[in-house]
Amino acid sequence: MSEQGIQLIVGLGNPGAQYAGTRHNAGYWLVDRIAERAGVELRPDAKFHGLLGRLVQPDGWDLRLLKPTTFMNHSGRALAAVCRYFEIEPEHVLVAYDELDLPVGGVKLKLGGGHAGHNGLRDSIAALGSRDFWRVRIGIGHPGSKEQVVGYVLSRPSRADADAIIDAIDDTEACLPDLLRGDYQRVMNRLHARPSDPD
Template sequence: MSQPGIRLVIGLGNPGPDYALTRHNAGFWLVDKLVEAYHGQLRAEAKFHGLMARVSVGGHDLRLLKPTTYMNHSGRSVAAVARYFDIAVEQILIAYDELDLPPGRAKLKHGGGHAGHNGMRDSIAALGSRDFWRLRMGIGHPGDKTRVIGYVLGRPSQADAAAILDVADDAVRAMPDLVEGRFQLAMNRLHAVPSTP
């Protein structure tokens, strides 16, 4: 029996031009790629505290969300959309930046903790559950925990940005499997080690 597929993809990030190109906005980058690939249009939705688009993937409705609450309050937006559209927790995918993976690597996982990520911490609290899917998009680690805040709010090198966007492209290509509940196939694609030129 197949699992229920994804119906809501949320990319975590901070709103505004000052943050647009920072590592912490990797989740936003994925949503932008999905909007482009599936010819959607993001619209500001005050009641959802974010920018939303609705697209069709393989005949399935998929909603895309970029919370505009700032990272630490992402859950307000996530929970508002999930409740309004009656989307089950296991049909939600949250994409976000991951310090413990290098740029160009990703990890698709069901359930788990927040590992110190404030956007995830707030989303778990607001949903009242950890049982959603998450896509951890590697951004690398600065090597010292005292430098983390400046690092995630800084811009990646051109090579690192390209590697993060490659992961977003892989996730776009995996979306038909994700909406159909073929999570193992999506994992196979997303966990593949990128080939070096």
Template sequence: MSDSGIQLIVGLGNPGAQYAGTRHNAGYFLVDRVAERSGAELRPEAKFYGLMGRVNHPEGDLRLLKPTTFMNHSGRSVAAVCRYFDIEPSRVLIAYDELDLPVGTVKLKQGGGHAGHNGMRDSIAALGSADFWRLRIGIGHPGSKEQVIGYVLSHPSRADTEAIEDAINDAESCVPEMLAGEYQRVMNRLHSRP
């Protein structure tokens, strides 16, 4: 693994059957896909407030995390893992749902604000840094601010589900490059998706 590659992938979401498959859990979808493809098992870890897994890649070990603190307190889980394993924020990738991107779009970037996303707001505060990588998974916008909460906590249509799954599959296929610190290559690939 390069000395700038990703060591931890965090997927933001809400735990519980009532939230499974909702738009707000797009980050969970990515971690589930990485675990599934790599054969990693996600297990409850009380000290990390979430489900943790480990992937042995040729490029190096990768840890996977799904906080189970509920979205608004995701940072507690992210910070606990980073402290315990001594992982710098710049080597963390947080995947989450993005209202401001069209459904099925996926964008990689480093740093920035929280753009009103409570999981990101809490993660930035808990880490004391915004210098981590973000994988923004487009879920589209319902059209008005008043509809946002109901929209993100509802299930996407079949067509939207397929578009989001395609985006997640493409992002998952870029994990080796992210482990190697080849972020520009990943951005070129993901940002040029049709």
């Protein structure tokens, strides 16, 4: 495929040390891992309301990495600002976020859809004016009742759960060349076949 696939990867999360290891920051974890592996520095940029990095591939493809620092409920402000400035269309955007409806360590790639109650995703859709962007849903499991959700996502996972989430993030990071090429089916085949905790 000659046209580049993903041009911007956005990790959703909350800024600040108190949120750094929480389940709700799984999207941040992915962007951090990609930046770390690629040797890319994420730098604060006020006009983009977040931390931004750039990875230029030998084949000329250009990837931006973004961690909004506006808190989860206003993630779309940073996403829309970067897309406008660099003229990136929604279909070349990948948003990574924590997913209650997937088992711990599960990971799914999909294009479009609703927000399923995820505030960061809701704001991203509203700010972009489009649902037609790619998503990486990183499974964190469900606490069992609706009343427990807020406390659950804003708390740190157990060591075993954290290891499972990190494994999913590592496998997703390994798919970066296919994401840049736009070979989404190949990524889905790989990620969706991963074993994950059925509980």
